[in-house]
Amino acid sequence: MNHKPASPTWITTPITEDLVCGAIELERTDHGLLPHRLPARARAQCPDRQLHLAETQPAGVRLVLRTRATAVELDTLPTRIEYRGAPPRPEGVYDLRVDGTLTGQASVSGGNVVSIDPSTGTAETRPGPVGTVRFADLPDHAKDVEIWLPHNEITRLVALRTDAPVEPVPSGNRRVWLHHGSSISQGSNAASPSTTWPALAASLGDVDLVNLGLSGSALLDPFTARTLRDTSADLISLELGINVVNSDVMRLRAFTPAVHGFLDTIREGHPTTPLLVVSPFLCPIHEDTPGPGEFDLDALSTGTVRFRATGEVAERAAGKLTLSVIRDELARIVTQRAVDDPHLHHLDGRDLYGEPDFAELPLPDALHPDAESHRRIGDRFAALAFGPGGPFAAERE
Incomplete structure (x- = not known):
């Protein structure tokens, strides 16, 4: 029976x-x-x-x-x-x-x-x-x-x-990693929520993740800086640049003080917390071409989601931002500030996803990494940030 x-x-x-x-x-x-x-x-x-x-x-x-x-x-x-x-x-x-x-x-x-x-x-x-x-x-x-x-x-x-x-699971001894960034940090094109690159890196680094990756909205907004300031964290990282370019919201004259102000606000609540500034990953459409970015409507008419840059290379002379300009400026800002802030660090985003990666794993929509690239970025971030000698390495605490 x-x-x-x-x-x-x-x-x-x-x-x-x-x-x-x-x-x-x-x-x-x-x-x-x-x-x-x-x-x-x-x-x-x-x-x-x-x-x-x-x-x-x-x-x-x-x-x-x-x-x-x-x-x-x-x-x-x-x-x-x-x-x-x-x-x-x-x-x-x-x-x-x-x-x-x-x-x-x-x-x-x-x-x-x-x-x-x-x-x-x-x-x-x-x-x-x-x-x-x-x-x-x-x-x-x-x-x-x-x-x-x-x-x-x-x-x-x-x-x-x-x-x-x-x-509830009792609070353990794991450190809290607070991360802010663009849609790439939120997880666009990742296979699942625990396989976005920040989630993978958090697992490898044995930390608890608070992910403030905001698709299209990593724009140095003061209210986001205050949120980061007021959120408890042992480690903080910022993936900055791509949304400033593809939304075309500011010029270089505004970008530099906006970055300083963003960092100043975070430091009000986290004066000595390890703080890592990550410059943009490689994105060929915006490396030297300013925004704004938009949907490629011709591609969309064929059922393909793809993005394109609509600015002109010559507009850089007027202060329009590109990823290459932003990388140079973020590196300069961190170097300047690190003289008085030894807990501030910089990571070139192309060390996480650069030209060799694009050749092997191109951006499927010209803007966002695919699922395999998320895994690669997560592995590399974990090694560079949490690994020996990295800014988030346990031995630096």
Whole structure:
């Protein structure tokens, strides 16, 4: 006689702050708990839709719990972004890590869709239902379970169910690494949330990541600097430059004091914390050509997402910024400041992704590294920053 396995007896656990890592703030909404990566005061100071989309996409945010559960269910309400004319984006991925090892991946169907017309910038939202991600057959012993939320879609946390009680994971001795950067730091084109380059580097460096990579929005905004200043951290890094170029928001005259002001603000809260400034990765379309950058509409009409630079090389003479100009200026600024700030460091982004890498692993959309490049960048950052002699090496503490 065949017996159907008994359904688990579910225990519903309220999702509270002590179960969520990597978020700056949690907002209780009518449709679930919404993780933010910028605080309300910062969000109120900038109405830009791109910024608000990016900071509510929970890159680096994960549920962390200790449990004997062999099955876990998480109800969420996703909000996905689509660009009209472009191929549909795949559903966001949830990574399950058990005692630090990636053991499962799943997606949630349903949810809202924000449809953006790249030629006009207009958008409309189509509402959708709550979905469920389920992980089963977990080992039957006490363990630390992490569920990394999709780095590229807004996620409201609705309900958490397990077949055994859960408790928060006690704070350990791991250092906290606070990182800010562009969409590349948020994880664009990475395979999953725990395989973005900062997540991979954090795992290799044995640190807890707070990822403030903000797609299209690493623009030296004062409210972002204040967020970094006010967030507890043992290590801080800044990937700066690409968004300043491809959004064309300032000239060299404004860029230099803006960088100084950004660093000054961070130092108000972290006067001696190791602080690493990472200049732009290689991106040929903007190496010597200023922005703004935009979607290549001809490519988009064929179903290919690709970006292009629209500035003119000659505009550099008028102070327009390119990646090569920014690299030189960031290196000069850090050298100048390091005379009085021995905990300030610089890393050329081309040491993480440079010309040989582009020849082997070209940027698929001319702007963002692919999944394999994320892994390479994460490995290199871990070696250069956390490795022996690096600015984040434990022996420097």
